[in-house]
Amino acid sequence: MAEYQAPMAEKLRKSVGNVTYYIMHGKTFARAKVAHVKNAKTPKQLRHRATFTMLVQLARVLIETTRTGFPEKAKGRSSSNEFVRANKNFVEVDENYEATIDLEKLQVSGGKLPCFFEVTVTYNADGRMLTFQQEAQSNSLLNSDPKDLLYASILETKTNLSGIVSLRARGESGVTSIELPEIWTVENCNVYLFATSENGYLASPSQHVKITTA
Known part of the structure; x- marks a missing residue:
């Protein structure tokens, strides 16, 4: 992996x-x-x-x-x-x-692509790392394209700042890690997942996900 x-x-x-x-x-x-x-x-x-x-x-x-x-x-x-x-x-x-x-209802994306993601988000205070554990998704049940690209949007409410992270294709498994900015605290971070088509012309609605602490 x-x-x-x-x-x-x-x-x-x-x-x-x-x-x-x-x-x-x-x-x-x-x-x-x-x-x-x-x-x-x-x-x-x-x-x-x-x-x-x-x-x-x-x-x-x-x-x-x-x-x-x-x-x-x-x-x-x-x-x-x-x-x-x-x-x-x-x-x-x-x-x-x-x-x-x-903010759990907030939609940071929109479209007709499937809004279903097998991604868990974990925070490790050592190194201030936020890790996205992604499992491959089959298109047989979801009517989705394994080449769809996944993204994570992060809204930090204390600083009122946001960022976007590129994850993996929908059909891939793997781990993506980022280091949170020094001025951010994980307790104030809201994470939203969404997908786009490979060419970026289509998108899915977004899904708010909880952050667990390692």
Whole structure:
């Protein structure tokens, strides 16, 4: 079984918005509040703007991921537009027009490829290594192509930074390891897996996965 060191995407994205994160019942949520809405006259408009504001700010953080994860774009739409479209139904807005989303439901990719991955994620504090153990998948049951390429997107909520890691083809087994940036803590990391076709033209929805500690 092969193992190799995968570089984190060179560009780590940080938000300039007002998204904050909190933990409740063991889950991490993102929250954003609209400070001012120009010409908004109805509660519906305020809720819509709160949802849009939150997702646009998250899209900025995850831009390196969404460029890969949303290759199928309608004419005139960007990957950030598709990210907002994929996640708008997961956002809840309260009476104070604060928008909240459960990060386990967040979709960092979208498409019709199968969203099923035999990948476990383990963190070892010695060396700050995050390891992805991947098992080969057969296309006979999943109607998938073993040449599909798997990716891991990592969102670190304390720094509001993200990175994307290239894993292996769907039909391969092996281990991929990365070293977490010094300013990251594993407790604040959310990992999402997704696949694209070999040519990058198609993608799957994403799957949030738990990190276990070695």
